[in-house]
Amino acid sequence: MKKEFRSGCPISSTLDIVGDKWSLLIIRDMLLKHKKTFKDISDSDERIAPSILSARLKLLESYHLISKTKIPENKKENIYLLTQKGIRLTPIIIELSLWGDANMREFTKIDDIEGLNSDKATIIQSVQDSYNAMLLNFQ
Amino acid sequence: MKKEFRSGCPISSTLDIVGDKWSLLIIRDMLLKHKKTFKDISDSDERIAPSILSARLKLLESYHLISKTKIPENKKENIYLLTQKGIRLTPIIIELSLWGDANMREFTKIDDIEGLNSDKATIIQSVQDSYNAMLLNFQ
DNA sequence: ACTTTTGCTTTCAATTCGATAGCAAAAATA
């Protein structure tokens, strides 16, 4: 696992972790769709290859953005959950969504997402609250 | 130039344009440091290779995030400027910066950036205002 | 007992990246 950073710039360092083709889509699925297992995340519209998903989950775990556990009822399935550090990526995810919604329609069909017309701070808060509420089920 | 999008998700589509290793760093330099020429942007701390910078500028121009012009005083230099669509990426850049500043110090040395302790909306507005003011010099 | 599901790993070809060199036109300098 490479842990090198291009510079001391916070933007650059953030991108060195989540600035690849897949990480933020994995986090989107966990955060907005409450996906928790390898299978759940594999089944996205964008079809991530298992080798890449496996590598990305390990990297995100190594940077404490997600945690990996099991539940007693199921010895096979791993449960991946966002940590608070991962949950704090919510504003980035929401801004990417808002920008795409407002600026990409001239180049490709963009799905209509409901709830994007509220105030930014409200959207972010409700996404985070909802994820945190779900987390309570996993002690 | 490939123009394929993985899905209709606005997050995914945004990442299909700026979700590579370099685009958002190029935009950071243009937006925050008011860099305008190939040379200016080449001289960043992260050392982007000219072949990659060339390819990325073309792609960003094709998606109308930047424009390419010349000034009458200099027949050689190209001037790259952010369009309003590009300037609207400011919230994403600021959120990446804030997240890195607050969450990456456990893994790497992060430069202290001044002005990050103001209110988010204020930071975003002042970055955009400053860039727009600079743009007035280029008709 | 068997079939299916899950969470991966392995393989390997294709694509992308990126360091270096090179180059023509323009600008700066002598």
Place this chain on the structure above:
DNA sequence: TATTTTTGCTATCGAATTGAAAGCAAAAGT
């Protein structure tokens, strides 16, 4: 005017990364 430097790239080519497909062992379901 002649020469040097700068600028904005492009070309090359080895290295790294990606990704489609297959494989597999353990657990779960039937």
